[in-house]
Amino acid sequence: MADIELRQVEKRFGEQYAVRPLDLCIKNGEFVALLGPSGCGKTTTLRMIAGLETVSGGRIILNGQDVTWLKPSQRDVAMVFQFFALYPHLTAWENIAFPLQAEGERRENIQRRVKEVAELLQIEPLLKSRPGALSSGDQQRIALARALVRRPSCFLMDEPLGALDADFRETMRSEIKRLHILQNATTVYVTHDQIEAMAMADRIVVMSQGVVQQVGTPAEVYHTPSNLFVAQFIGSPGMNLVKGHWADGVATLPGGNRYTPPPDWPEALNRGLSSSGVIVGFRPEAVHIHPNGQLAATVYSVDLHGAYTMLVLEMGDDHSIHARVSRDAHFTVGETMRFDLNPSMVRFFDPKNERAVPITNRN
Amino acid sequence: MAVSTTSAPITYATRVDKVGARYQFTRALRIAVVVLYATISLIPVFWMVTAAFKSRPDVVAIPPKVFFTPTIEGFISLLTKRVLLPPGMMEEYKQRTDLNFAERIMAERGQRITGPSQYGQRLLNSVIVASASTVLSVLLGVLAAYAFSRFNVPGKGDLLFFILSTRMLPPVVVTIPIFLMYQQLRLYDTHLGLILLYTVFNLSFAVWLLKGFIDEIPREYEEAALVDGYSRLQAFRKVVLPQAITGIAATFVFCLIFAWNEYAFALMLTSERARTAPPSIPTVLGTGGIEWSAIAAGTLGFLVPVIIVTFALRDYLLRGVTFGALRK
Numbered sequence: 001m002a003d004i005e006l007r008q009v010e011k012r013f014g015e016q017y018a019v020r021p022l023d024l025c026i027k028n029g030e031f032v033a034l035l036g037p038s039g040c041g042k043t044t045t046l047r048m049i050a051g052l053e054t055v056s057g058g059r060i061i062l063n064g065q066d067v068t069w070l071k072p073s074q075r076d077v078a079m080v081f082q083f084f085a086l087y088p089h090l091t092a093w094e095n096i097a098f099p100l101q102a103e104g105e106r107r108e109n110i111q112r113r114v115k116e117v118a119e120l121l122q123i124e125p126l127l128k129s130r131p132g133a134l135s136s137g138d139q140q141r142i143a144l145a146r147a148l149v150r151r152p153s154c155f156l157m158d159e160p161l162g163a164l165d166a167d168f169r170e171t172m173r174s175e176i177k178r179l180h181i182l183q184n185a186t187t188v189y190v191t192h193d194q195i196e197a198m199a200m201a202d203r204i205v206v207m208s209q210g211v212v213q214q215v216g217t218p219a220e221v222y223h224t225p226s227n228l229f230v231a232q233f234i235g236s237p238g239m240n241l242v243k244g245h246w247a248d249g250v251a252t253l254p255g256g257n258r259y260t261p262p263p264d265w266p267e268a269l270n271r272g273l274s275s276s277g278v279i280v281g282f283r284p285e286a287v288h289i290h291p292n293g294q295l296a297a298t299v300y301s302v303d304l305h306g307a308y309t310m311l312v313l314e315m316g317d318d319h320s321i322h323a324r325v326s327r328d329a330h331f332t333v334g335e336t337m338r339f340d341l342n343p344s345m346v347r348f349f350d351p352k353n354e355r356a357v358p359i360t361n362r363n
Numbered sequence: 364m365a366v367s368t369t370s371a372p373i374t375y376a377t378r379v380d381k382v383g384a385r386y387q388f389t390r391a392l393r394i395a396v397v398v399l400y401a402t403i404s405l406i407p408v409f410w411m412v413t414a415a416f417k418s419r420p421d422v423v424a425i426p427p428k429v430f431f432t433p434t435i436e437g438f439i440s441l442l443t444k445r446v447l448l449p450p451g452m453m454e455e456y457k458q459r460t461d462l463n464f465a466e467r468i469m470a471e472r473g474q475r476i477t478g479p480s481q482y483g484q485r486l487l488n489s490v491i492v493a494s495a496s497t498v499l500s501v502l503l504g505v506l507a508a509y510a511f512s513r514f515n516v517p518g519k520g521d522l523l524f525f526i527l528s529t530r531m532l533p534p535v536v537v538t539i540p541i542f543l544m545y546q547q548l549r550l551y552d553t554h555l556g557l558i559l560l561y562t563v564f565n566l567s568f569a570v571w572l573l574k575g576f577i578d579e580i581p582r583e584y585e586e587a588a589l590v591d592g593y594s595r596l597q598a599f600r601k602v603v604l605p606q607a608i609t610g611i612a613a614t615f616v617f618c619l620i621f622a623w624n625e626y627a628f629a630l631m632l633t634s635e636r637a638r639t640a641p642p643s644i645p646t647v648l649g650t651g652g653i654e655w656s657a658i659a660a661g662t663l664g665f666l667v668p669v670i671i672v673t674f675a676l677r678d679y680l681l682r683g684v685t686f687g688a689l690r691k
């Protein structure tokens with residue numbers, strides 16, 4: 001088990017940055033998700049930790065040891081690939097035993113450890129099959145077993161659920177989470193699926209265009225996104241972002257709406273905003289319907305989700321926002337409704353630098 | 364699968380589009396074309412096989428005989444050196460009791476066997492030269508192809524083109540310079556000389572063919588092996604090679620057939636010690652007229668080794684080893 005530390009790690013292809021200098025400290029036993037859209041540098045970062053990609057600068061420290069220029073085989077990491085990468089010419093058993101054979105492990109030890117890990121993952125009946133004969137879910141179980149069998153100091157997973165069918169994905173998600181808790185191994189998990197990251201990770205590293213946007217617990221990145229990208233990327237749908245003007249302690253929003261923040265905020269906003277422009281962000285569940293609410297919008301569509309109802313509202317022209325409301329409430333399209341916002345779920349952004357304005361004493 | 368549990372199961376035993384008159388007709392036509400082509404291709408082979416077992420009068424008979432009494436005269440003349448005996452001495456020779464089976468047959472034709480021919484030695488030379496050069500070109504080819512496929516070799520495109528360009532010249536153009544070079548280097552009439560030459564010729568082909576096969580193998584397999592604790596070379600040997608086996612077998616057969624069949628260089632660059640079978644078979648023209656059955660027998664013997672190798676590798680040639688374990 002190990003700490004992973006990245007110090008100013010970067011990757012360039014010619015002049016092009018795949019990953020801009022990045023600092024990250026992953027604690028022993030932590031489950032960290034690297035989250036971002038495709039091409040954001042998350043997989044490259046993972047591959048640099050694995051040693052499959054050389055760094056263009058910076059250092060990688062694994063368990064106190066500088067491994068920046070060590071070969072993958074010398075790093076004591078195990079990796080699970082998106083497309084499983086099971087050796088097609090070997091049976092499942094041979095696949096799992098493969099890393100142990102590299103260590104020159106004795107035959108009876110290999111037998112025992114493959115058996116142990118097969119029991120853990122409940123794949124004993126599959127051991128004699130070749131990967132081609134197995135379902136994708138079972139193939140990924142074998143791939144996990146191959147990673148687990150070595151008892152490496154950390155696991156690197158590159159979108160391990162990306163190639164699975166939707167119904168398998170959830171099963172495997174809880175299986176990986178369970179294994180993580182059982183083994184308590186440091187895990188770095190790359191995904192573009194924010195639901196996966198939210199559900200599994202202790203901490204999420206949100207990346208975009210080779211730059212780390214925010215590092216935080218799932219709750220932190222969800223509730224206090226540090227910039228517009230994170231606000232939009234996390235959550236489905238993402239945070240509502242409404243452009244407005246800030247003057248005299250009041251934000252003027254489209255459709256003639258005026259939003260007055262809680263009393264102790266204006267001071268911080270005056271200090272934090274670089275101009276009179278402001279973007280008010282709030283989660284769909286921050287909407288609180290109230291006949292005397294200070295904001296008004298027109299119902300554009302009503303989507304029933306069963307457990308709740310998602311309203312698409314229009315605030316002024318072309319400004320649609322999502323509101324998550326109780327399934328018991330009834331609305332008709334075209335109706336105007338009033339609502340308030342739960343202040344603990346509201347966040348102000350500066351449109352110039354796209355950053356969130358820090359409000360120090362919010363809860 | 365909960366699909367269509369309510370409706371009756373569909374059977375695919377009869378496809379509607381395969382019972383129509385039009386389909387039946389085109390199918391018959393296709394079969395006819397294939398049969399015709401196969402027949403035309405096989406006639407020379409048929410002639411060769413039958414001629415090898417025909418007697419001297421039978422082989423030149425017009426119209427050609429399809430039914431005849433088989434004899435191994437051709438094979439004996441192929442494998443022996445003989446002299447013609449004048450009729451007087453012949454009678455005396457035939458009376459001898461110590462004649463063996465082959466000598467008796469040849470005595471009927473008025474010939475006396477004086478010793479073995481060089482055919483065996485030449486076939487052996489062919490085996491040595493062809494197998495050594497094939498193994499060398501496949502071995503070097505697979506290493507080079509792997510490097511070109513996986514690494515950023517400086518000037519990769521130029522190098523690959525350069526390798527290919529060695530095939531752009533008709534080989535005959537360079538026979539004289541190579542002949543002179545080989546004489547200086549003392550490679551003339553040596554096995555090594557021919558092996559080196561055939562390896563060079565086959566290498567470009569092997570590199571390009573194998574690169575195609577290795578490009579098809581996803582890098583993830585090696586990367587998995589690297590993380591699993593193997594070195595690059597071990598990963599290559601344990602993960603890449605087993606999956607490239609189909610391509611390697613195909614390349615092996617192609618290189619072998621080229622080296623086995625090569626005629627012009629073998630004729631120019633060898634004389635006695637290293638002469639291979641292709642330039643020597645036409646020289647079995649024999650004493651008194653062309654010995655067609657000996658030539659046919661020699662060609663048959665020349666054909667057998669490649670047929671054996673191709674058949675031995677046919678499973679690899681046809682079957683891919685990657686059973687779709689990687690989803691695309």
